Amino acid sequence: MNENTKVIKGRTGDWEMVLGLEVHAQVASKSKLFSGAAVGFGAGPNEQVSLVDAAMPGMLPVLNRFCVEQAVKTGLGLRAQINLKSRFDRKNYFYPDLPQGYQISQFDQPIVGEGVVSVERDDGTTFDVRIERLHLEQDAGKSLHDQDPNATYVDLNRAGTALMEIVSKPDMRTSEEAAAYVKKLRTILVYLGTCDGDMEKGNLRADVNVSVCRPGDYEKFRATGDFKHLGTRCEIKNVNSYRYIQQAIEYEARRQIEILEDGGKVDQETRLFDPTKGETRSMRSKEEAHDYRYFPDPDLLPLVLDPAWVKSIEETLPELPDAKKARLQSQYGLSAYDAGVLIIDADRADYFEAAAKGRDAKLVANWVTNELLAKLSAAGTEFTNSPLPHTDIAQLVELIENGTISSKIAKEVFEHMWAGEGRPAEIVEKRGLVQINDTGAIEKAIDDLIAGNPDKAEAVKDKPQALGWFVGQVMKATGGKANPGTVNELLRKKLGVE
Amino acid sequence: MSLTNLTLKAAIDGLAAREFTSVELTRAHIEAIEAARGLNAYILETPDKAIDMAAKSDARRALGEAGPLEGAPLGVKDLFCTNGVRTTACSKILENFVPTYESTVTSQLWRDGAVMLGKLNLDQFAMGSSNETSYFGPVTNPWRAQGSTKALTPGGSSGGSAAAVAADLCLGATATDTGGSIRQPAAFTGTVGIKPTYGRCSRWGVVAFASSLDQAGPIAKTVEDAALLLTSMSGHDPKDSTSLDIPVPDFTQFVGKSVKGLKIGIPKEYRVDNMPAEIEKLWQDGIAWLKEAGCEIVDISLPHTKYALPAYYIVAPAEASSNLARYDGMRYGLREEGANLTEIYENTRASGFGDEVKRRILIGTYVLSAGYYDAYYLKALKVRRRIAEDFDNAWTQCDAILTPTAPSAAFGLGENSNDPIAMYLNDVFTVTTNLAGLPGLSLPAGLDANGLPLGLQIIGKPLDEATVFSVAGAVEKAAGFTAKAEKWW
Incomplete structure (x- = not known):
């Protein structure tokens, strides 16, 4: 058993949590994934929107080579497999901030496959988090619900921006580990220059999958790879700080344990974390889940990478x-x-x-x-x-x-x-702070001190720890500038302390 | 002879010889269009723009800067976005949509000196085979059966393009073909239409129906005219990721080239049940003509042909269901209000799309849904692969394939509009080339007993439009098809 697993005491016995993360990292790039439109923070609403981003009739996506390079670089940094052939798919759903009516993503053929990240805990020990995959996808725009009581405003500046979704395996066992993983991932991305890691701006955010199980179950899962040993998971969407990640996990694990201990069962669902209340709440259940009708995007050819190009990227890794x-x-x-x-x-x-x-x-x-x-x-x-x-x-x-x-x-x-x-x-x-190394000056100060305090000088012979008082007095007398080593040495000699 | 009766080639020659000006030529077409409004071929006439473009063209010619299509007035299928000119896809949802951009294909035509007369009618979002799904009403075929005044369909979806060319309302027109939408209307109207290899023409700025099948191409009066137009329309476009970065030859040089020694495949699977004897006979005529011209006729088999139509009617709606999701009333086009977001979507799309479009969106959504994807969409993709392999095998035996274009001549408006399956069967000979991405050309080769035109189709290897044009040129010459619709409009 992993001694770092945190046991959560319940009424009916001990529980453990199992955590897996999907981190969305905005690709550091001057332009969007499939349009030439600029990417940048702070532009006015809808100022960075091309005809493609607004999904005007007849507009077509063209893949941004630089974003692909960034994804490959990230994959290499995660010690992951680079898939020389990958594909873009459409994820279909309706929402006002999704102009095309579908998100271009990668479904079953991602650009990056399995990898691993070595993560440090606060106590200096390390553990590995296995990476399941990394894929490229478009971000959606932003819906602004607070501008008008009767209307929603849509800002498409972010629509079409490139994201890397980095999916971990369920390898984290405490909320601290989850936060440490995101920290480490962020460090790697920033080193690589593939994401600026700015969580406040939402450029790095995590979906956290939480489930709970009894001690021993996780080990069975790891031995067999069979998810039946684990509890039903809930996905907490879009958590954008380390603290919130930890809070959300702690709350969610508790919530699931209470349900289970009351004889209920956890529903697989998507939940939202409310930082003001410190709670997670249901967003949609499995039954309400969208059928995204993924299919290969016919506007884009399969993405085929030249191994020599991948190698050239590898050679420039920092x-x-x-x-x-x-x-x-x-x-x-x-x-x-x-x-x-x-x-x-x-x-x-x-x-x-x-x-x-x-x-x-x-x-x-x-x-x-x-x-x-x-x-x-x-x-x-x-x-x-x-x-x-x-x-x-x-x-x-x-x-x-x-x-x-x-x-x-x-x-x-x-x-x-x-x-x-x-x-x-x-x-x-x-400021005249040069250290006094002149033995004569220091000796004089010591002699003066001993002469003025004969009883203390006598006592220190039996109680050497009282030497500190003398050191302090000498330093004081020299304005703190006496070389402490010399002071010590001379004091010991003159006071006869070994 | 009226200027509108000229072929594109003859008109360009006449302009070059200063026999008339582009303004004169354009004005003649504008008058013809005004006189032919009953056909409903144009849904938007742009006479002022046309005259302006023609005057500028004449000025360029005077300066000796004439492009290959200098001064030629053309019609544009209303699926091509035209900058500042309303583009509707013949739908209510885009009824008032005015693009701020010009499609790559049309911009290349204007680059080469052509003049735009207006926007041509089509089946809504190019979904249909009779032009009857247009929000602006159907186009009437200029052709009528002998002794009849019954209104016939010009075919679809490029019905406006085909009718306008057949009725001399333009020298040529742009069109698009997803499952036969250039070739079937061409066959129904005695015109020539070619769908080039997938990727020859940029799809940028063309309202999408089914992205992996859609291709632009011309409808024209002769094979040579079609070659002229396709040369201008083709070419690599970095804005379309599926556009091919391959040089475009001058296709006109292949028209009239000897076809001696070419092997022409005759696929036995294209002999379908209930095919009119006249079409079978026309096919045999075509075979005989090519034999005479020195071709070798080879019997070939395309064994998966019978699965093409079902596969097509899964793949095309699947892509369409996603491509048309952007028409949601949020940013442009029709918006019908509602109490909440879902209602706005529902009201907008219920009101903005016609029945056939809705049918295909529903079919497409269904075949992509969880639990049905493998059985329908994935299976259809596999069939598509088999069909492409059929052609790959055929190319080891022949250089081009000859088939009928459509299983019938033009039918009456309203005759099939309540029977989608019968309507879909119009595409039976044409969808295979879309599924396999191959070039296919239809040209008129004869009349049926009622005096209605019938077309033959020539299918070529990928990117081998050259051979297609050579073979078509030979058939055109041998067929000597000169019939025109008798003017009644």
């Missing part, structure tokens, strides 16, 4: 998070945790690597992942927009390394750097 993490650990001797924090986005890792050149890498990693990251997060910005260039962090660490300043002083210097007072060396110079 270093992906897992590889980068392993390299940071081996090349710089970083801890798994620090490496994990640094690889969350590629810019962060790049910043670190630039700053670490010729410096104590672990020390640089500490400064980058602690002080600087905290400041940037508080300022709501990221490493690409850091007001402090990597050369400043490198210089700060150099000053520590060569003994010019102590780590403690460095923190003070850092505050001044962040306040925009200049480069670290200038600040140290200007």
Whole structure:
């Protein structure tokens, strides 16, 4: 049994949850999947709509090669099979924000097949989520129901935008794992440059499949692949934050358990998560489910990829998070945790690597992942927009390394750097923060201190832990600039502490 | 002789020889159209635009910039979107639709100097074989049986195109063919029509019926005229993913070319029950003519032919049911109000589509539905594959195939309109080429006992319109078909 499975206590015994996700990622592309219309956030309603997007009579789709390249790149990044032949199908249903009356999608021949994503839990352990498939499809427009009490407005700017639907197998067992998976997937997509990962704008959103079962059932499912061992699943549509994903799952699992414990049965259905109430509610049942009447889109030829083209894409793949993490650990001797924090986005890792050149890498990693990251997060910005260039962090660490300043002083210097007072060396110079390494000056301070406190100097011989008081006093007397190592060493000698 | 009696080729030659101007030629056609309104071939006349285009054409010619169709007035089937000119597909749902774009095919005609006379009637959304499903009423065939005044169908769906060409209301017309909609009307009106290889003509800007079957093509007075028009209409269009990126030859150079040594296949499966003896005889005449011209006649078998019509009437409605989903009253076209969204959809589509269109949407929706998809749609796709293989096999034995175009001559308006199956049977000889994507041409080859025209069909290999035109040219020459509908309108 997976020790990470969370047992949910019920009245009738223990339960576990089984989770699978369908993540919709908007393809980073300047134009739409089948029309030349621009893609962009913030344009006025219906300003980015071509004749094709509006489904005018006689208009035809033409596949955007760049979007295909992005999907292939993503597939390679998910260590998945690239299907050299795939097909586009029509998914038929009526809705005002779907101008064609069908969505062009890929039904039984997706462009990308099975793959795997390695995901880190918060405690640093990892688990694999198997990818079932990735397919390309068009997004719909937006229906605006809140503009007029008697009318719905439709904005077709998003209609026809390319989406990648990435379907996982039911390999997640806790809501934390589900969120961690989406985080990791997002990191990979952003590394690849195939999706901007902006969840607030809805450019990355998840449909979450939740079911519950008794302990042991999941293992039977994994051994046989037979879904009969699992409970009936409900699909929660369009959840667009990590927090909501977790909340929705927790609520939904509880809801299903209560139904089952009351002797009822879970209906397979599509549900919506209401973030204000923290609840899921029924959207449509299996009986009400649409018959989408999928069939091959006769306006488009089967998509056939040249293996050489796929290979050329593979050759241009950037270093992906897992590889980068392993390299940071081996090349710089970083801890798994620090490496994990640094690889969350590629810019962060790049910043670190630039700053670490010729410096104590672990020390640089500490400064980058602690002080600087905290400041940037508080300022709501990221490493690409850091007001402090990597050369400043490198210089700060150099000053520590060569003994010019102590780590403690460095923190003070850092505050001044962040306040925009200049480069670290200038600040140290200007503010007179250079460490006192002069033994004579420190010795004098120690001698004065012992002379003024003979009883304490006597007591410390039996109680060496009281040495700290002396250190503090010496530092105080030197304005914090005394080299702490030297202070310690001299104190021990003069006080006779081993 | 009136200017409207000229063939397209003769008219272009006359324009080139400065015997008359495009404005004169166009005006003669406008007058003929006005005098023939009883035929209901044009549902929209654009005389001002025509004269304007003709004047510009004359100006170009004066500058020595004449295109291959310079100054030739043509009619346009109202399935082709025309920029700023109402395009209805002869439906109520698009009754007032004015496109802001021009179909690729028509834009190529205008590029080559042609002049637009107006928009031609058709079966609603090209669904029909008699032009009777048009929201604007049926077209009347200019031909009548000898001694009869009974109104006959010009066939469909390109009934307006065929009637306009037959009645000299244009020098040629655009048409489309999904299951025979160019060739059957051509056969019923004594005109020439060709559906080229699927992908020859761009479908961009043509209101879609069944995307995998729809092809544009011309209806014309002679084989040479058809070749002239098809040359201009064809060509790769990056806006249509199914358009073929293959050079287009000048098809006219193949008309009149010797057919000596060509092998002509005669498929035994096209000898259907109850086929009129006159059609069988015409077929034999065609065989004899080609033999005389030096062709070798080969008996061939296309064993899956009998499944073609049922397969067609599954695939075409399936695609149509999806293609016509966009007519929902939301963005353009007819909108009928309702208490909620579903009612708006229901009211709009109930009111906007005619019965035949609704029938096909329902059939198409049914065959794609869960539980029926495999038995109908998927099976039909398999049949389609078998039919294409039949032709692949045939091409190992012959260079072109000769068949009748339609199982009867033009029938009376109203005669089949309550019997969809009888109506669908009109397509029995023509649907196979749509299913297999092959070029097919119909040309008039004789008259039946009532003096009504009958057509023969020549089917070619994929992209081998050249041979089709050569064979058609030979049959045309041998048949010496010169009959015209006697003017009564």
